[in-house]
Amino acid sequence: xxxxxxxxxxxxxxxxxxxxxxxxxxxxxxxxxxxxxxxxxxxxxxxxxxxxxxxxxxxxxxxxxxxxxxxxxxxxxxxxxxxxxxxxxxxxxxxxxxxxxxxxxxxxxxxxxxxxxxxxxxxxxxxxxxxxxxxxxxxxxxxxxxxxxxxxxxxxxxxxxxxxxxxxxxxxxxxxxxxxxxxxxxxxxxxxxxxxxxxxxxxxxxxxxxxxxxxxxxxxxxxxxxxxxxxxxxxxxxxxxxxxxxxxxxxxxxxxxxxxxxxxxxxxxxxxxxxxxxxxxxxxxxxxxxxxxxxxxxxxxxxxxxxxxxxxxxxxxxxxxxxxxxxxxxxxxxxxxxxxxxxxxxxxxxxxxxxxxxxxxxxxxxxxxxxxxxxxxxxxxxxxxxxxxxxxxxxxxxxxxxxxxxxxxxxxxxxxxxxxxxxxxxxxxxxxxxxxxxxxxxxxxxxxxxxxxxxxxxxxxxxxxxxxxxxxxxxxxxxxxxxxxxxxxxx
Numbered sequence: 001x002x003x004x005x006x007x008x009x010x011x012x013x014x015x016x017x018x019x020x021x022x023x024x025x026x027x028x029x030x031x032x033x034x035x036x037x038x039x040x041x042x043x044x045x046x047x048x049x050x051x052x053x054x055x056x057x058x059x060x061x062x063x064x065x066x067x068x069x070x071x072x073x074x075x076x077x078x079x080x081x082x083x084x085x086x087x088x089x090x091x092x093x094x095x096x097x098x099x100x101x102x103x104x105x106x107x108x109x110x111x112x113x114x115x116x117x118x119x120x121x122x123x124x125x126x127x128x129x130x131x132x133x134x135x136x137x138x139x140x141x142x143x144x145x146x147x148x149x150x151x152x153x154x155x156x157x158x159x160x161x162x163x164x165x166x167x168x169x170x171x172x173x174x175x176x177x178x179x180x181x182x183x184x185x186x187x188x189x190x191x192x193x194x195x196x197x198x199x200x201x202x203x204x205x206x207x208x209x210x211x212x213x214x215x216x217x218x219x220x221x222x223x224x225x226x227x228x229x230x231x232x233x234x235x236x237x238x239x240x241x242x243x244x245x246x247x248x249x250x251x252x253x254x255x256x257x258x259x260x261x262x263x264x265x266x267x268x269x270x271x272x273x274x275x276x277x278x279x280x281x282x283x284x285x286x287x288x289x290x291x292x293x294x295x296x297x298x299x300x301x302x303x304x305x306x307x308x309x310x311x312x313x314x315x316x317x318x319x320x321x322x323x324x325x326x327x328x329x330x331x332x333x334x335x336x337x338x339x340x341x342x343x344x345x346x347x348x349x350x351x352x353x354x355x356x357x358x359x360x361x362x363x364x365x366x367x368x369x370x371x372x373x374x375x376x377x378x379x380x381x382x383x384x385x386x387x388x389x390x391x392x393x394x395x396x397x398x399x400x401x402x403x404x405x406x407x408x409x410x411x412x413x414x415x416x417x418x419x420x421x422x423x424x425x426x427x428x429x430x431x432x433x434x435x436x437x438x439x440x441x442x443x444x445x446x447x448x449x450x451x452x453x454x455x456x457x458x459x460x461x462x463x464x465x466x467x468x469x470x471x472x473x474x475x476x477x478x479x480x481x482x483x484x485x486x487x488x489x490x491x
Contacts, residue, residue, distance in 0.1 A: 004168065005031065005065055006206035009179055014203060015058050016210045022058050024206070027065075030058070030126070034066030037127035038097075044134035045072035047141050051090060051117075052099040053077045053108050055213045056185055056194075059101050059122045061203070064195075068142055068161070071134045075144045075156075078190040079104060083111055085154075089146055090115055093156055093356055099125065138162035144356055145192060147297050156356035157297045166349035167196050167300030168204050170320045175266060175291075175307050179206030183231040184220060186212040186238075192297050193271045198233050207231075217245050224260035232261065233268040236278055237480035239290070243281050262287040266307065270295065272481045273386055275409045279313040292316050294386060299371060300350040303384050314409065315383040323348040325384070327377060332367060341378045341387055341401065345370035376403075392484045395424030397432050400462050410459050411436060414451070416444035419474050421482045425467065425491040435467040437487045439474055446470065467491055 010025035050072050054060045067074040077089060097118045100108055105121055112119040142161045146154040183202055187194035202209045246254045267288045274292050283289055294316035295301035302325060305317035319325040327335035327342030335342035351371045354362045365372055376387040376394050387403035388394055395402040404422040411420050419439035424432035440446060448468040455464050469490045475483045
Protein backbone atom coordinates (compact mmCIF):
# COMPACT_ATOMS: atom_id res chain seq x y z
CA UNK A 1 0.00 0.00 0.00
CA UNK A 2 0.90 3.65 -0.24
CA UNK A 3 2.89 4.40 2.88
CA UNK A 4 0.53 4.84 5.83
CA UNK A 5 3.01 7.43 7.11
CA UNK A 6 2.61 10.78 5.35
CA UNK A 7 5.71 12.24 3.73
CA UNK A 8 4.13 15.49 2.50
CA UNK A 9 5.52 17.64 5.34
CA UNK A 10 8.52 15.88 6.93
CA UNK A 11 9.23 18.64 9.48
CA UNK A 12 5.70 18.73 10.86
CA UNK A 13 5.06 17.10 14.28
CA UNK A 14 3.52 13.66 13.78
CA UNK A 15 3.46 12.63 17.44
CA UNK A 16 3.39 14.58 20.67
CA UNK A 17 4.24 12.59 23.80
CA UNK A 18 4.12 14.83 26.88
CA UNK A 19 6.73 17.52 26.31
CA UNK A 20 8.39 15.66 23.43
CA UNK A 21 7.57 16.12 19.76
CA UNK A 22 8.51 13.82 16.89
CA UNK A 23 8.39 15.03 13.31
CA UNK A 24 7.31 12.85 10.41
CA UNK A 25 10.92 12.52 9.26
CA UNK A 26 12.03 11.45 12.76
CA UNK A 27 9.24 8.87 12.98
CA UNK A 28 10.06 7.60 9.50
CA UNK A 29 13.73 7.12 10.40
CA UNK A 30 12.88 5.18 13.58
CA UNK A 31 10.51 2.98 11.60
CA UNK A 32 13.28 2.30 9.07
CA UNK A 33 15.77 1.52 11.86
CA UNK A 34 13.35 -0.90 13.51
CA UNK A 35 12.41 -2.58 10.24
CA UNK A 36 16.10 -3.06 9.46
CA UNK A 37 16.77 -4.47 12.92
CA UNK A 38 13.89 -6.92 12.94
CA UNK A 39 14.83 -8.16 9.47
CA UNK A 40 18.36 -8.93 10.73
CA UNK A 41 19.85 -11.13 8.02
CA UNK A 42 16.58 -11.69 6.17
CA UNK A 43 15.31 -9.70 3.18
CA UNK A 44 11.60 -10.12 3.97
CA UNK A 45 9.66 -11.20 7.06
CA UNK A 46 7.31 -13.08 4.68
CA UNK A 47 4.27 -12.55 6.89
CA UNK A 48 5.94 -13.63 10.10
CA UNK A 49 3.60 -12.81 12.96
CA UNK A 50 5.24 -10.48 15.47
CA UNK A 51 3.35 -9.45 18.60
CA UNK A 52 4.03 -6.35 20.65
CA UNK A 53 2.97 -5.12 24.08
CA UNK A 54 3.38 -1.36 23.98
CA UNK A 55 1.13 1.47 25.23
CA UNK A 56 0.35 4.65 23.29
CA UNK A 57 3.83 6.01 22.56
CA UNK A 58 6.24 6.76 19.72
CA UNK A 59 7.58 3.21 20.17
CA UNK A 60 4.15 1.81 19.31
CA UNK A 61 4.23 3.57 15.93
CA UNK A 62 7.85 2.54 15.37
CA UNK A 63 7.08 -1.13 15.93
CA UNK A 64 3.78 -1.40 14.07
CA UNK A 65 5.00 0.45 11.00
CA UNK A 66 8.39 -1.27 11.17
CA UNK A 67 6.76 -4.71 11.08
CA UNK A 68 4.60 -3.63 8.14
CA UNK A 69 7.54 -2.17 6.26
CA UNK A 70 9.61 -5.33 6.75
CA UNK A 71 6.81 -7.54 5.42
CA UNK A 72 5.54 -8.96 8.68
CA UNK A 73 2.12 -9.23 10.33
CA UNK A 74 1.72 -6.92 13.31
CA UNK A 75 -0.20 -8.20 16.34
CA UNK A 76 -0.83 -5.41 18.87
CA UNK A 77 -1.69 -6.81 22.30
CA UNK A 78 -3.88 -5.26 24.94
CA UNK A 79 -1.64 -3.86 27.68
CA UNK A 80 -4.48 -4.34 30.17
CA UNK A 81 -5.09 -8.02 29.36
CA UNK A 82 -4.76 -10.74 31.96
CA UNK A 83 -2.09 -13.38 31.36
CA UNK A 84 -4.64 -15.98 30.18
CA UNK A 85 -5.95 -13.57 27.55
CA UNK A 86 -2.44 -12.78 26.32
CA UNK A 87 -1.64 -16.49 26.19
CA UNK A 88 -4.71 -17.12 24.04
CA UNK A 89 -3.66 -14.41 21.56
CA UNK A 90 -0.08 -15.67 21.36
CA UNK A 91 -0.80 -19.39 21.12
CA UNK A 92 -3.67 -19.05 18.64
CA UNK A 93 -1.37 -17.15 16.24
CA UNK A 94 1.76 -19.24 16.97
CA UNK A 95 3.85 -16.14 17.67
CA UNK A 96 7.61 -16.74 17.90
CA UNK A 97 8.75 -13.13 18.57
CA UNK A 98 7.38 -10.45 20.85
CA UNK A 99 8.48 -6.83 21.33
CA UNK A 100 7.77 -4.83 24.48
CA UNK A 101 8.83 -1.79 26.46
CA UNK A 102 9.23 -1.30 30.20
CA UNK A 103 7.39 -2.09 32.44
CA UNK A 104 5.74 -4.68 30.21
CA UNK A 105 9.02 -6.43 29.42
CA UNK A 106 9.27 -7.99 32.85
CA UNK A 107 5.55 -8.60 33.09
CA UNK A 108 5.45 -10.63 29.86
CA UNK A 109 8.81 -12.40 30.25
CA UNK A 110 7.54 -15.45 32.23
CA UNK A 111 4.84 -16.08 29.63
CA UNK A 112 7.33 -15.74 26.78
CA UNK A 113 9.64 -18.21 28.53
CA UNK A 114 6.73 -20.61 28.99
CA UNK A 115 5.74 -20.40 25.30
CA UNK A 116 9.32 -20.31 23.93
CA UNK A 117 8.79 -16.85 22.46
CA UNK A 118 11.82 -14.61 21.85
CA UNK A 119 11.28 -11.39 23.81
CA UNK A 120 13.02 -8.17 22.73
CA UNK A 121 12.91 -4.52 23.71
CA UNK A 122 12.39 -1.89 21.03
CA UNK A 123 15.80 -0.37 21.71
CA UNK A 124 17.76 -3.55 21.03
CA UNK A 125 16.08 -3.97 17.63
CA UNK A 126 16.89 -0.49 16.32
CA UNK A 127 19.65 -0.70 13.73
CA UNK A 128 21.78 2.05 12.16
CA UNK A 129 22.56 -0.27 9.27
CA UNK A 130 19.52 0.62 7.16
CA UNK A 131 18.45 -2.15 4.79
CA UNK A 132 16.42 -2.05 1.58
CA UNK A 133 12.82 -2.99 2.29
CA UNK A 134 10.89 -5.70 0.45
CA UNK A 135 8.29 -4.91 -2.19
CA UNK A 136 4.88 -5.64 -0.69
CA UNK A 137 1.77 -6.61 -2.64
CA UNK A 138 -1.56 -5.12 -1.60
CA UNK A 139 -2.88 -8.60 -0.79
CA UNK A 140 -0.13 -9.26 1.75
CA UNK A 141 -1.42 -9.92 5.30
CA UNK A 142 -0.51 -6.99 7.55
CA UNK A 143 -2.41 -6.98 10.82
CA UNK A 144 -4.16 -9.27 13.29
CA UNK A 145 -6.53 -7.63 15.75
CA UNK A 146 -8.52 -9.74 18.15
CA UNK A 147 -12.27 -9.33 18.43
CA UNK A 148 -13.59 -7.90 21.67
CA UNK A 149 -14.79 -11.28 22.86
CA UNK A 150 -18.03 -9.97 24.40
CA UNK A 151 -20.00 -12.99 23.18
CA UNK A 152 -17.32 -15.63 22.45
CA UNK A 153 -13.60 -16.35 22.67
CA UNK A 154 -11.67 -13.59 20.85
CA UNK A 155 -10.81 -14.40 17.23
CA UNK A 156 -7.80 -13.08 15.32
CA UNK A 157 -9.05 -10.83 12.51
CA UNK A 158 -6.58 -10.71 9.60
CA UNK A 159 -6.49 -7.62 7.39
CA UNK A 160 -4.30 -7.05 4.36
CA UNK A 161 -2.48 -3.89 3.28
CA UNK A 162 -5.32 -3.37 0.78
CA UNK A 163 -7.94 -3.65 3.55
CA UNK A 164 -6.08 -1.19 5.80
CA UNK A 165 -5.63 1.33 2.99
CA UNK A 166 -9.35 1.12 2.17
CA UNK A 167 -10.33 1.54 5.83
CA UNK A 168 -8.09 4.58 6.23
CA UNK A 169 -8.88 6.37 2.97
CA UNK A 170 -12.62 5.86 3.42
CA UNK A 171 -12.49 7.82 6.69
CA UNK A 172 -9.93 10.40 5.56
CA UNK A 173 -12.18 11.34 2.64
CA UNK A 174 -15.52 11.15 4.47
CA UNK A 175 -14.44 13.10 7.53
CA UNK A 176 -12.17 15.57 5.69
CA UNK A 177 -8.93 14.74 7.48
CA UNK A 178 -6.01 17.07 6.69
CA UNK A 179 -2.53 17.96 7.92
CA UNK A 180 -4.13 20.82 9.86
CA UNK A 181 -5.80 18.36 12.22
CA UNK A 182 -4.68 17.59 15.76
CA UNK A 183 -6.28 14.87 17.88
CA UNK A 184 -5.73 13.28 21.31
CA UNK A 185 -5.27 9.50 21.38
CA UNK A 186 -6.25 7.73 24.59
CA UNK A 187 -8.23 4.86 23.06
CA UNK A 188 -6.79 1.34 23.41
CA UNK A 189 -4.35 0.52 20.64
CA UNK A 190 -5.32 -3.11 20.21
CA UNK A 191 -8.63 -2.12 18.65
CA UNK A 192 -9.65 -0.75 15.25
CA UNK A 193 -11.03 2.49 16.80
CA UNK A 194 -7.66 3.57 18.15
CA UNK A 195 -5.47 1.96 15.46
CA UNK A 196 -7.36 2.95 12.31
CA UNK A 197 -9.86 5.72 13.09
CA UNK A 198 -7.46 7.87 15.07
CA UNK A 199 -3.79 6.92 14.70
CA UNK A 200 -3.66 5.63 11.13
CA UNK A 201 -5.98 8.26 9.66
CA UNK A 202 -3.99 11.02 11.33
CA UNK A 203 -0.62 9.72 10.14
CA UNK A 204 -1.96 9.15 6.61
CA UNK A 205 -3.29 12.71 6.44
CA UNK A 206 -0.18 14.32 7.93
CA UNK A 207 -2.02 15.40 11.10
CA UNK A 208 -0.65 15.53 14.67
CA UNK A 209 -1.46 12.90 17.30
CA UNK A 210 -1.20 13.77 20.99
CA UNK A 211 -0.51 10.50 22.81
CA UNK A 212 -2.01 9.63 26.20
CA UNK A 213 -1.30 6.29 27.84
CA UNK A 214 -4.48 6.72 29.87
CA UNK A 215 -7.33 9.17 29.83
CA UNK A 216 -6.75 12.21 32.05
CA UNK A 217 -9.97 14.24 31.98
CA UNK A 218 -8.52 17.36 33.57
CA UNK A 219 -5.44 17.37 31.31
CA UNK A 220 -7.62 16.74 28.28
CA UNK A 221 -9.91 19.64 29.13
CA UNK A 222 -7.00 21.99 29.85
CA UNK A 223 -5.38 21.18 26.50
CA UNK A 224 -8.72 21.60 24.74
CA UNK A 225 -9.03 25.10 26.23
CA UNK A 226 -5.52 25.88 24.95
CA UNK A 227 -6.73 25.02 21.44
CA UNK A 228 -4.50 21.95 21.18
CA UNK A 229 -7.09 19.83 19.33
CA UNK A 230 -9.62 20.37 16.59
CA UNK A 231 -10.74 16.74 16.38
CA UNK A 232 -12.03 14.44 19.12
CA UNK A 233 -13.00 10.76 18.99
CA UNK A 234 -14.19 8.75 21.95
CA UNK A 235 -16.53 6.01 23.13
CA UNK A 236 -19.85 6.85 24.86
CA UNK A 237 -18.50 6.09 28.35
CA UNK A 238 -15.88 8.82 27.91
CA UNK A 239 -18.53 11.32 26.87
CA UNK A 240 -20.42 10.36 30.04
CA UNK A 241 -17.29 11.06 32.10
CA UNK A 242 -16.81 14.41 30.36
CA UNK A 243 -20.45 15.37 30.93
CA UNK A 244 -20.21 14.43 34.62
CA UNK A 245 -16.97 16.43 34.91
CA UNK A 246 -18.44 19.53 33.27
CA UNK A 247 -21.56 19.34 35.42
CA UNK A 248 -19.42 19.10 38.57
CA UNK A 249 -17.63 22.40 37.80
CA UNK A 250 -18.81 25.91 38.55
CA UNK A 251 -20.08 27.86 35.55
CA UNK A 252 -16.99 30.06 35.19
CA UNK A 253 -14.65 27.04 35.09
CA UNK A 254 -16.86 24.93 32.84
CA UNK A 255 -17.62 27.57 30.22
CA UNK A 256 -14.19 27.73 28.46
CA UNK A 257 -14.09 23.91 28.32
CA UNK A 258 -17.55 23.76 26.76
CA UNK A 259 -16.54 26.45 24.28
CA UNK A 260 -13.31 24.59 23.42
CA UNK A 261 -15.13 21.37 22.52
CA UNK A 262 -17.75 23.41 20.71
CA UNK A 263 -15.06 25.05 18.56
CA UNK A 264 -13.65 21.73 17.32
CA UNK A 265 -14.51 20.81 13.76
CA UNK A 266 -15.71 17.32 14.69
CA UNK A 267 -16.60 15.15 17.70
CA UNK A 268 -17.11 11.44 16.93
CA UNK A 269 -18.69 8.72 19.09
CA UNK A 270 -18.33 5.02 18.38
CA UNK A 271 -17.46 1.44 19.42
CA UNK A 272 -20.71 1.18 21.37
CA UNK A 273 -24.14 2.66 20.78
CA UNK A 274 -24.41 6.24 22.02
CA UNK A 275 -27.58 6.66 24.10
CA UNK A 276 -29.76 9.50 22.86
CA UNK A 277 -29.63 11.08 26.33
CA UNK A 278 -25.83 11.34 26.08
CA UNK A 279 -26.02 12.69 22.52
CA UNK A 280 -28.44 15.40 23.63
CA UNK A 281 -26.56 16.24 26.84
CA UNK A 282 -23.29 16.75 24.93
CA UNK A 283 -25.03 18.95 22.37
CA UNK A 284 -26.64 21.03 25.10
CA UNK A 285 -23.34 21.51 26.94
CA UNK A 286 -21.01 22.15 24.00
CA UNK A 287 -23.12 22.81 20.93
CA UNK A 288 -21.43 19.86 19.24
CA UNK A 289 -23.67 17.43 17.38
CA UNK A 290 -21.90 14.10 17.82
CA UNK A 291 -21.16 12.15 14.68
CA UNK A 292 -22.07 8.53 15.41
CA UNK A 293 -20.84 5.79 13.11
CA UNK A 294 -20.91 2.01 12.90
CA UNK A 295 -18.10 -0.43 12.32
CA UNK A 296 -16.41 -3.51 13.70
CA UNK A 297 -13.02 -5.15 13.80
CA UNK A 298 -13.74 -7.19 10.66
CA UNK A 299 -14.83 -4.32 8.42
CA UNK A 300 -13.41 -1.08 9.73
CA UNK A 301 -16.16 1.54 9.44
CA UNK A 302 -19.22 0.89 7.26
CA UNK A 303 -21.88 3.46 8.19
CA UNK A 304 -21.64 7.05 9.34
CA UNK A 305 -23.73 10.09 9.95
CA UNK A 306 -22.58 12.80 7.53
CA UNK A 307 -19.70 15.16 8.17
CA UNK A 308 -21.79 17.79 6.40
CA UNK A 309 -25.52 17.31 6.82
CA UNK A 310 -28.03 16.05 9.37
CA UNK A 311 -26.71 13.87 12.20
CA UNK A 312 -29.54 12.00 13.86
CA UNK A 313 -29.48 10.94 17.51
CA UNK A 314 -29.83 7.17 17.85
CA UNK A 315 -28.81 6.52 14.23
CA UNK A 316 -25.51 5.51 12.62
CA UNK A 317 -26.22 7.15 9.29
CA UNK A 318 -25.61 5.75 5.82
CA UNK A 319 -22.98 3.64 4.04
CA UNK A 320 -19.61 5.20 3.29
CA UNK A 321 -18.71 5.57 -0.40
CA UNK A 322 -17.33 2.26 -1.64
CA UNK A 323 -19.18 0.26 1.04
CA UNK A 324 -22.25 -1.74 0.00
CA UNK A 325 -24.70 -2.51 2.82
CA UNK A 326 -27.83 -4.67 2.70
CA UNK A 327 -30.22 -5.93 5.39
CA UNK A 328 -31.13 -9.62 5.25
CA UNK A 329 -33.93 -11.52 6.95
CA UNK A 330 -33.49 -14.68 9.04
CA UNK A 331 -34.15 -16.75 5.93
CA UNK A 332 -31.33 -14.88 4.14
CA UNK A 333 -33.56 -12.81 1.87
CA UNK A 334 -32.88 -9.11 1.24
CA UNK A 335 -35.14 -6.94 3.39
CA UNK A 336 -37.23 -4.73 1.13
CA UNK A 337 -40.07 -3.70 3.44
CA UNK A 338 -39.67 -0.20 4.88
CA UNK A 339 -38.69 -0.15 8.58
CA UNK A 340 -38.33 -3.96 8.69
CA UNK A 341 -35.33 -5.20 10.62
CA UNK A 342 -32.58 -7.42 9.28
CA UNK A 343 -28.96 -8.42 9.69
CA UNK A 344 -26.39 -5.96 8.34
CA UNK A 345 -24.25 -7.53 5.61
CA UNK A 346 -21.31 -5.81 3.96
CA UNK A 347 -19.32 -5.89 0.73
CA UNK A 348 -16.26 -3.66 0.51
CA UNK A 349 -12.47 -3.59 0.12
CA UNK A 350 -12.48 -2.75 3.82
CA UNK A 351 -13.71 -6.24 4.76
CA UNK A 352 -11.11 -8.49 6.38
CA UNK A 353 -9.46 -11.49 4.75
CA UNK A 354 -10.00 -14.23 7.34
CA UNK A 355 -10.00 -15.27 10.97
CA UNK A 356 -6.50 -16.54 11.67
CA UNK A 357 -6.29 -20.33 11.57
CA UNK A 358 -10.06 -20.60 11.85
CA UNK A 359 -11.44 -21.52 8.42
CA UNK A 360 -14.82 -22.61 9.82
CA UNK A 361 -15.45 -19.28 11.54
CA UNK A 362 -14.32 -17.49 8.36
CA UNK A 363 -16.64 -19.57 6.17
CA UNK A 364 -19.56 -19.14 8.57
CA UNK A 365 -19.17 -15.34 8.56
CA UNK A 366 -19.67 -15.00 4.80
CA UNK A 367 -22.69 -15.81 2.67
CA UNK A 368 -22.81 -15.28 -1.11
CA UNK A 369 -19.90 -12.85 -0.89
CA UNK A 370 -21.49 -10.81 1.90
CA UNK A 371 -19.86 -10.49 5.31
CA UNK A 372 -22.51 -11.23 7.93
CA UNK A 373 -22.02 -8.85 10.83
CA UNK A 374 -24.46 -10.44 13.28
CA UNK A 375 -25.83 -6.95 13.98
CA UNK A 376 -29.52 -6.20 13.47
CA UNK A 377 -30.68 -2.84 12.13
CA UNK A 378 -33.61 -1.03 10.58
CA UNK A 379 -33.55 1.72 7.94
CA UNK A 380 -35.77 4.69 8.83
CA UNK A 381 -35.97 7.63 6.43
CA UNK A 382 -32.71 6.49 4.84
CA UNK A 383 -30.74 6.26 8.09
CA UNK A 384 -29.66 3.02 9.74
CA UNK A 385 -30.59 2.42 13.37
CA UNK A 386 -28.76 -0.39 15.17
CA UNK A 387 -30.98 -2.68 17.25
CA UNK A 388 -28.07 -4.72 18.59
CA UNK A 389 -26.25 -8.02 18.24
CA UNK A 390 -28.50 -10.80 17.04
CA UNK A 391 -27.01 -13.07 19.70
CA UNK A 392 -27.33 -10.81 22.74
CA UNK A 393 -29.21 -7.58 22.03
CA UNK A 394 -32.25 -8.93 20.20
CA UNK A 395 -34.78 -10.23 22.71
CA UNK A 396 -37.45 -12.58 21.36
CA UNK A 397 -40.36 -12.19 23.75
CA UNK A 398 -43.95 -13.33 23.13
CA UNK A 399 -43.57 -13.18 19.35
CA UNK A 400 -41.90 -9.75 19.38
CA UNK A 401 -38.31 -8.95 18.42
CA UNK A 402 -37.16 -6.31 20.87
CA UNK A 403 -34.05 -4.16 20.72
CA UNK A 404 -32.17 -4.15 24.02
CA UNK A 405 -30.41 -0.95 22.91
CA UNK A 406 -33.71 0.84 22.34
CA UNK A 407 -34.99 -0.14 25.79
CA UNK A 408 -31.68 0.87 27.40
CA UNK A 409 -31.93 4.28 25.77
CA UNK A 410 -35.42 4.86 27.19
CA UNK A 411 -34.60 3.61 30.70
CA UNK A 412 -31.42 5.64 30.91
CA UNK A 413 -33.58 8.74 31.20
CA UNK A 414 -34.83 7.54 34.61
CA UNK A 415 -33.44 9.93 37.25
CA UNK A 416 -32.21 7.11 39.48
CA UNK A 417 -30.31 5.21 36.75
CA UNK A 418 -26.66 5.98 36.04
CA UNK A 419 -25.91 2.97 33.81
CA UNK A 420 -28.01 0.13 32.45
CA UNK A 421 -27.76 -3.11 30.50
CA UNK A 422 -30.88 -4.80 29.14
CA UNK A 423 -30.87 -8.45 28.11
CA UNK A 424 -33.21 -11.32 27.47
CA UNK A 425 -33.40 -14.10 30.04
CA UNK A 426 -35.10 -17.45 29.57
CA UNK A 427 -38.79 -17.37 30.37
CA UNK A 428 -41.15 -20.34 30.24
CA UNK A 429 -44.14 -18.25 29.18
CA UNK A 430 -42.57 -15.61 26.93
CA UNK A 431 -39.54 -17.45 25.54
CA UNK A 432 -37.40 -14.60 26.77
CA UNK A 433 -38.32 -11.83 29.15
CA UNK A 434 -36.79 -8.37 29.38
CA UNK A 435 -34.36 -8.04 32.27
CA UNK A 436 -32.53 -4.90 33.38
CA UNK A 437 -29.23 -4.68 35.23
CA UNK A 438 -28.83 -1.22 36.71
CA UNK A 439 -26.16 0.92 38.34
CA UNK A 440 -27.89 3.57 40.45
CA UNK A 441 -26.96 7.19 40.92
CA UNK A 442 -25.58 7.99 44.34
CA UNK A 443 -28.25 8.02 47.04
CA UNK A 444 -30.99 6.62 44.78
CA UNK A 445 -33.16 3.52 45.15
CA UNK A 446 -35.25 1.61 42.64
CA UNK A 447 -37.48 -1.47 42.47
CA UNK A 448 -39.18 -3.22 39.57
CA UNK A 449 -42.69 -1.91 40.33
CA UNK A 450 -41.49 1.70 40.56
CA UNK A 451 -39.60 1.27 37.29
CA UNK A 452 -42.65 -0.18 35.50
CA UNK A 453 -44.81 2.70 36.70
CA UNK A 454 -42.28 5.24 35.42
CA UNK A 455 -42.20 3.47 32.04
CA UNK A 456 -45.91 3.97 31.41
CA UNK A 457 -46.35 6.04 28.26
CA UNK A 458 -42.62 5.73 27.46
CA UNK A 459 -42.40 2.05 26.50
CA UNK A 460 -44.95 -0.39 25.10
CA UNK A 461 -46.13 -2.94 27.68
CA UNK A 462 -44.33 -5.81 25.95
CA UNK A 463 -41.01 -3.92 26.21
CA UNK A 464 -41.24 -3.37 29.96
CA UNK A 465 -38.58 -5.01 32.15
CA UNK A 466 -39.96 -7.95 34.06
CA UNK A 467 -36.83 -8.42 36.16
CA UNK A 468 -34.44 -5.96 37.80
CA UNK A 469 -31.03 -6.44 39.40
CA UNK A 470 -28.99 -3.61 40.91
CA UNK A 471 -25.19 -3.89 40.93
CA UNK A 472 -22.38 -1.42 41.77
CA UNK A 473 -20.66 -1.61 38.36
CA UNK A 474 -21.30 -3.06 34.89
CA UNK A 475 -18.62 -5.39 33.49
CA UNK A 476 -17.05 -3.73 30.44
CA UNK A 477 -14.27 -4.54 28.01
CA UNK A 478 -11.45 -2.15 27.09
CA UNK A 479 -13.62 -0.28 24.58
CA UNK A 480 -16.40 0.36 27.05
CA UNK A 481 -18.78 -2.31 25.73
CA UNK A 482 -20.78 -4.12 28.38
CA UNK A 483 -19.97 -7.83 28.53
CA UNK A 484 -23.57 -9.02 28.73
CA UNK A 485 -22.96 -12.79 28.96
CA UNK A 486 -21.49 -12.18 32.41
CA UNK A 487 -24.81 -10.65 33.48
CA UNK A 488 -26.91 -13.70 32.55
CA UNK A 489 -25.75 -15.41 35.73
CA UNK A 490 -27.50 -12.73 37.83
CA UNK A 491 -30.94 -14.09 36.86
